[in-house]
Amino acid sequence: MTEAEIGTTFYMYTPSRPNGVIVQSGETPKMLANGFNANKNTHIIIHGYNSNSQGSSFLDLYDAFIDVEGANVFAVDWRGGANVANYNKARQNIRIVGNQAAIFAENLGQSFSKIHFAGHSLGAHTSGYAGEALKNKGYTLLRITGLDPAGPGFSGESNSACRLDPSDADFVDNIHTDDNMYGSPTDMGHVDFYPNGGANQPGCTVDIASCSHSKVKEYYTESIRATSCKFTSYECSSWANYDADKCTTCGGITGCCNYMGYWATQSCSGKRYVKTNGSPQYCIS
Secondary structure (H helix, E strand, C coil), X not given: CCHHHHCCEEEEEECCEEEEEEECCCCHHHHHHCCCCCCCCEEEEECCCCXXXXXXXXXXXXXXHHHHHCCXXXXXXXXXXXXXXXXXXXXXXXXXXXXXXXXXXXXXXXXXXXXXXXEECHHHHHHHHHHHHHHCCCCCCCEEEEECCCCCCCCCCCCHHHCCCHHHCXXXXXXXXXXXXXXXXXXXXXXXXXXXXXXXXXXXXXXXXXXXXXXXXXXXXXXXXXXXXXXXXXXXXXXXXXXXXXXXXXXXXXXXXXXXXXXXXXXCCEEXXXXXXXXXXXXXX
């Protein structure tokens, strides 16, 4: 599909514009007039297949960033290229969208040490393509978060240039919630979290795969607002061993625990597990 057919639109959300305003790449005066602050963190959020940027779970995510950080949030809406019957066509479109998002980020004129991309499903790989495009120009994103990165067409892909991978940003973290259907069981970051084993999330009783694939957005939003309970995750040789309470300390190979979600750090890398509740509060204290 062409850029015109995909029709990528950028929505900006700030403390003074919490309901959002459409902006164009490089439209700095309009952004400044609507609250863009280059001294604040910027989060660029990209939706996945058969979706758009205006669903309630995404709007909750934007609100969390604004409430907690007073951040700049940009939603990349590529519904024209995502809501197509052929998944593979949508998969091909994300190269175009990733490049558009990279140009948009560059035109912000902001330090890349303040720019974070987060993508759900195909949006995770779109974020990876954006990071790769920026690196080819000599820039490096602060962070990319993959929210249940899409599996079909990407799982087991040996060519890291064809999917999200740790080289796409200074820090790449992923949360896998549906790794046996729409998501992926392939580790693609510096740290990969597998809540509840990575599939069949608690509370999902109808259309379990789709529900589990979407649940990651709720986990992530809760993590942003977290104060006392921060989804502490543990290193373990397998989910079975973790589920059997064989990995309940912060020792192990790396000697530390990590928080799943927004407060994750690169210092505790690798594959990690955590249990959640089936409804909010998802974090188990």
